[in-house]
Amino acid sequence: MSSLWKFLVEYETHLIFAASVILSVSAAVHIALTKRDVRAAIAWVGVVIFSPFLGPVLYFVVGINRIRQTRIKSHRDRLIKEGADHASVTVSDLTRHAGPQCVSLKKASDTVTRFPLCGGNEILPLNGGDQAYPAMLNTIDSALESILLQTYIFDNDIVGHRFADSLIAAYERGVRVRVLIDSIGVRYSHPTIVHRLREHGVTVELFETNAVTWRMPYANMRCHRKIMIVDGARAFAGGMNIREEFLTEITRDSTARDIHFHVQGPIVAQLLVIFCHDWLFSTGEKLKMDDWLAPQSPLMPADMAARCVPSGPDREIESTHKLLLAACAVAQTHIRIQSPYFLPDQVLIGALTTAARRGVQVDIVIPGRNNLRLIQYAMMAQLDQVIETGCRVWKGAGNFDHSKLMTVDDSWSLVGSSNWDSRSLRLNFEIDIEVYDRRLAGWISETIDNEIAHGERVTLESLRSQGLLATLRNKLIWLASPYL
Structure with missing residues (x-):
C-alpha cells in the first residue's frame, strides 16, 4: 500500500470534514457577495452550513443565477x-x-x-x-x-x-x-x-x-x-x-x-x-x-x-417588481388587482398598505377556488397583513380565474404573464405590457368590479374563524412560499 493511500485511509474523516468546510464556506462567501435579498441569503447560508456537501451542491444547482x-x-x-x-x-x-x-x-x-x-x-x-x-x-x-x-x-x-x-x-x-x-x-x-x-x-x-x-x-x-x-x-x-x-x-x-x-x-x-x-x-x-x-x-x-x-433573472431582474412599486406610489384614488397567486413580498405589501393609509382604495381579487391548493393556503396566511391597514380583499365566485390584471386610477393598466409572487417577480422570465389608456383601464376596472360584486370579502374575522389548525397549516406552508 502506497504512502499516499495510507495517508488517505488514516485521515479519511479529517479530509472529508475539511472538504465539507471548504465547500460550505466557499458557497457562503459566494452567497454573501451575490445575493441581494437578505432573507434568501440567510436561508441559503443555513442550507450550506447545516447540510454538508448536499447544501453546497443544491446551491450550485438552483441557487446561482448564471443567466x-x-x-x-x-x-x-x-x-x-x-x-x-x-x-x-x-x-x-x-x-x-x-x-x-x-x-x-x-x-x-x-x-x-x-x-x-x-x-x-x-x-x-x-x-x-x-x-x-x-x-x-x-x-x-x-x-x-x-x-x-x-x-x-x-x-x-x-x-x-x-x-x-x-x-x-x-x-x-x-x-x-x-x-x-x-x-x-x-x-x-x-x-x-x-x-x-x-x-x-x-x-x-x-x-x-x-x-x-x-x-x-x-x-x-x-x-x-x-x-x-x-x-x-x-x-x-x-x-x-x-x-x-x-x-x-x-x-x-x-x-x-x-x-x-x-x-x-x-x-x-x-x-x-x-x-x-x-x-x-x-x-x-x-x-x-x-x-x-x-x-x-x-x-x-x-x-x-x-x-x-x-x-427575469437576468438584466431585467425585478423590473416588474419595481414598476408595481412605482404604480402604487403614484396612485391617487383607486388600485385594483386581480391575481391567481397573490403572495407579494414585504416590500410590495408595504407599498399597498402605504397607499391604503394615504386614502387610496385598494381592492385585491383572488380566486375563490384555486388550482394550486398549497398556494391558496399560503395566500390565506398573509392576507391579514394587507387587510389590517385598509386594503380590501375579495374571493372571486365561480371557477378558478387565472387572470392577471392591475389598474391605477382608471388610467393605467398592467397586463401580461406575471403573478404577484416571488417566483414570477424574481425567478421566472415574464412579459407584461403597461398601457396608458383610459378605455382599457376602464374595461379592466369594470371586470374587476364585477368580480367584487359577486365575490366574498375576506375580513380579519373570517380569517380568525378558520380555526387554529387551519391557521397553523397556512402559516407553515406560507414559510415555503418563495419556493412554491
Whole structure:
C-alpha cells in the first residue's frame, strides 16, 4: 500500500470534514457577495452550513443565477435597439391618454425597461378561451409569411391538437413557423405535444432543458411568457396557456377563466425582440428582426400608449417588481388587482398598505377556488397583513380565474404573464405590457368590479374563524412560499 493511500485511509474523516468546510464556506462567501435579498441569503447560508456537501451542491444547482452572465447580451442590446427603432411612435402628450399622475409613473418606468413608450397601438381583451382560442387559431390559419409562438404550457389535449394542426397546416403551405415551449411547462401532459409538431416538420424548441444535461443549473427558472406573433403585424400576449381547461365546449361547468389580449401596432416589434432573444438563448439561432417583422407597423386608430416590460433573472431582474412599486406610489384614488397567486413580498405589501393609509382604495381579487391548493393556503396566511391597514380583499365566485390584471386610477393598466409572487417577480422570465389608456383601464376596472360584486370579502374575522389548525397549516406552508 502506497504512502499516499495510507495517508488517505488514516485521515479519511479529517479530509472529508475539511472538504465539507471548504465547500460550505466557499458557497457562503459566494452567497454573501451575490445575493441581494437578505432573507434568501440567510436561508441559503443555513442550507450550506447545516447540510454538508448536499447544501453546497443544491446551491450550485438552483441557487446561482448564471443567466445574468449570458454571453448573448450584445445581441440582445442590438435587438432592443432595432425594436425601439420600429416602435418609434413617440407620445408627446401623455395626459391625453391617462391622468397627470401617470407622467411621473412613466418616468419611473423609463428606468426599469429599455423599451420606449410608443403610441399607435390597439390592445383588445379576449375573455377566456372561448374568445381567445378562436381568434388565435383564425390568425394562424390566415398567416401568409410567419408565425412565432412562445408559451409556458402547450398541452397534448384537444385544444393543443387544434393549435398543432393549424401550425402544421401553416408550415405545409410555406409559412415559416417557430415554436418555443418551456421545458417544464411542456411536461404538464404526457406524452408531450413536441413529437406531434416535429414529425410534421414544424420547428419546436424547449426553453432551458431538463435536469440531466449541462443546463441543469437553470432547472429552477422557467419561461412563463405567452407570446404569438403572426406576419410580424399581429400579436397575442397575456397569461393564457394552451390547454383545454379554458374552453367551455370541452370542460363545461368547470371551465377555468382568464383574460388574453390581441395586440397590434408598433409594440408588436417589442414583443418580437423578446421572442428573438429567448429563441437565441434556447437554440443559438439568431433571428433577424427585419425577416420576421412587417415592413411597416400600422398605426391603429385606438392610439393606445404602451410598452413591453420584460422581467427575469437576468438584466431585467425585478423590473416588474419595481414598476408595481412605482404604480402604487403614484396612485391617487383607486388600485385594483386581480391575481391567481397573490403572495407579494414585504416590500410590495408595504407599498399597498402605504397607499391604503394615504386614502387610496385598494381592492385585491383572488380566486375563490384555486388550482394550486398549497398556494391558496399560503395566500390565506398573509392576507391579514394587507387587510389590517385598509386594503380590501375579495374571493372571486365561480371557477378558478387565472387572470392577471392591475389598474391605477382608471388610467393605467398592467397586463401580461406575471403573478404577484416571488417566483414570477424574481425567478421566472415574464412579459407584461403597461398601457396608458383610459378605455382599457376602464374595461379592466369594470371586470374587476364585477368580480367584487359577486365575490366574498375576506375580513380579519373570517380569517380568525378558520380555526387554529387551519391557521397553523397556512402559516407553515406560507414559510415555503418563495419556493412554491
